[in-house]
Amino acid sequence: MKTDVLIIGGGPAGLSAAIETASRGLDVTIVDEASKLGGQLNQQTQALRPLPSVHEPMRGFELADKLIEQVKGFNVRPLLNHRVVGFYADGSAGITDEENVFPVKAKKIIVASGAAEKAVAFPKWTLPGIMTIGAAQTLINRDFVMPGREAVIVGSSDFAMETAIQLMDVGIRVKAIIEKQNGALAKEQEKVSELSRNGIPFYFNSFIREARGNGQVAQIDIELPDEVITLNVDLICMDGGRAPILDVFYQLGCSFGFQEELGGWVPQYSNTFQTDREDVFIAGNAAGISTQGPLLLTGMIAGISVSEELQAISPAEANEIRDAIWKELGLLECKEVYTGRVKHLENFTSPVLKDQFIS
Amino acid sequence: MHIEKHPVLGRQLHTPVTIYFNDQPYQAYTQQSVAAALMANEIKKLGVSRKLVQSRGLFCSRGRCCSCYMTIDGEDHVRSCMTEVEDGMRIYPNMDDPEVRREIDED
Numbered sequence: 001m002k003t004d005v006l007i008i009g010g011g012p013a014g015l016s017a018a019i020e021t022a023s024r025g026l027d028v029t030i031v032d033e034a035s036k037l038g039g040q041l042n043q044q045t046q047a048l049r050p051l052p053s054v055h056e057p058m059r060g061f062e063l064a065d066k067l068i069e070q071v072k073g074f075n076v077r078p079l080l081n082h083r084v085v086g087f088y089a090d091g092s093a094g095i096t097d098e099e100n101v102f103p104v105k106a107k108k109i110i111v112a113s114g115a116a117e118k119a120v121a122f123p124k125w126t127l128p129g130i131m132t133i134g135a136a137q138t139l140i141n142r143d144f145v146m147p148g149r150e151a152v153i154v155g156s157s158d159f160a161m162e163t164a165i166q167l168m169d170v171g172i173r174v175k176a177i178i179e180k181q182n183g184a185l186a187k188e189q190e191k192v193s194e195l196s197r198n199g200i201p202f203y204f205n206s207f208i209r210e211a212r213g214n215g216q217v218a219q220i221d222i223e224l225p226d227e228v229i230t231l232n233v234d235l236i237c238m239d240g241g242r243a244p245i246l247d248v249f250y251q252l253g254c255s256f257g258f259q260e261e262l263g264g265w266v267p268q269y270s271n272t273f274q275t276d277r278e279d280v281f282i283a284g285n286a287a288g289i290s291t292q293g294p295l296l297l298t299g300m301i302a303g304i305s306v307s308e309e310l311q312a313i314s315p316a317e318a319n320e321i322r323d324a325i326w327k328e329l330g331l332l333e334c335k336e337v338y339t340g341r342v343k344h345l346e347n348f349t350s351p352v353l354k355d356q357f358i359s
Numbered sequence: 360m361h362i363e364k365h366p367v368l369g370r371q372l373h374t375p376v377t378i379y380f381n382d383q384p385y386q387a388y389t390q391q392s393v394a395a396a397l398m399a400n401e402i403k404k405l406g407v408s409r410k411l412v413q414s415r416g417l418f419c420s421r422g423r424c425c426s427c428y429m430t431i432d433g434e435d436h437v438r439s440c441m442t443e444v445e446d447g448m449r450i451y452p453n454m455d456d457p458e459v460r461r462e463i464d465e466d
């Protein structure tokens with residue numbers, strides 16, 4: 001199979017890259033291992049903000065539907081339930097439908113592989129009933145299944161607070177929020193107050209000492225600053241943060257740099273979102289962990305740059321649009337993340353340390 | 360428990376189907392993953408780990424962690440969080456290395 005642009009990952013960044021390229025007449029193929037486009041947006045019932053100026057305020061699944069509807073009008077071929085498993089010597093991607101592997105030869109590749117949630121380890125953290133906050137959210141909003149009856153949340157990011165509220169809304173009793181720092185980490189303090197108002201205790205400077213259960217979690221010991229308490233729970237949702245998914249970049253042989261604010265090791269890229277492999281561009285959480293609005297913008301930048309390289313748009317026009325999107329990114333993206341991103345770009349064009357490249 | 364009425368999304372459970380876990384019938388709905396449908400029926404232990412034989416269940420629900428391997432319709436080592444239920448599906452826990460790997464080992 002041949003295509004102009006191969007997009008790996010059909011979440012918000014991949015879809016916005018698809019819209020930018022396909023709307024300029026390019027032939028686009030999207031690979032995603034899920035059975036539906038939209039990525040994690042599909043199970044997000046919370047209101048998203050801030051979104052780029054072209055979008056009205058909406059919830060995650062509404063944004064997914066809107067983007068999916070938009071790509072339908074263009075020459076976009078979605079390969080759902082498909083995965084990239086490697087690359088051939090001639091640069092073609094090896095794609096599997098879980099039975100056969102076939103090559104797809106693309107003029108340019110945009111990798112928008114997203115992020116994976118990290119675990120919080122404590123003794124017996126692998127017992128069934130212990131899962132990531134994202135998994136609990138998926139069960140409730142995609143599968144319409146109660147993940148448990150009595151829960152604790154480990155962590156207090158915005159995402160953890162949103163999930164805690166979603167658990168409560170379906171009738172799960174949230175017994176505590178456990179945070180190892182000395183205060184809640186969420187930027188949106190209203191969510192923290194909403195949970196406190198509902199009588200949910202926040203245990204700061206605290207952690208789970210051990211989980212117990214026969215075949216599934218039933219009880220935990222929590223180490224508070226001056227005592228240890230025991231709670232009966234059948235659900236533990238852990239928020240260990242997220243890290244970019246890098247497998248595809250390893251296979252492509254891209255260089256990496258370490259950028260704490262972007263989520264750790266991230267492929268190196270320039271302000272056009274081109275990696276050090278000329279035919280490979282990057283977008284979304286893979287280029288640094290961010291929120292939904294900025295993720296869309298990074299996908300747009302990658303899409304514009306690819307359109308420029310394939311002469312679907314003039315360099316002058318591309319520069320003008322890219323500058324405008326970068327400005328909007330500066331406004332929408334949380335300050336630390338944006339600063340980290342700018343530092344990351346500088347390392348690409350003028351590396352401070354040679355050993356930052358670990359490819 | 361299945362969520363009959365979601366506070367934001369309303370009533371959305373699609374077509375009911377019957378799935379079999381260890382040859383026992385359970386009710387599920389077509390949009391659910393196998394792991395989720397089992398959880399709705401109070402089944403959280405989906406198998407055991409290969410080395411230490413400890414209980415494993417759904418962890419990431421994103422196809423990343425491979426903690427949810429099960430045998431589905433005769434196929435070993437399928438990620439049950441990424442597989443949607445179908446009527447009459449026969450599901451068994453992952454208690455062992457998959458068949459295919461054992462055959463290779465014997466060569």
Ligand code: FES
Pocket residue numbers: 416417418419420421422423424425426427428438439440441
């Ligand atoms: S639960 Fe992680 S792969 Fe299925």
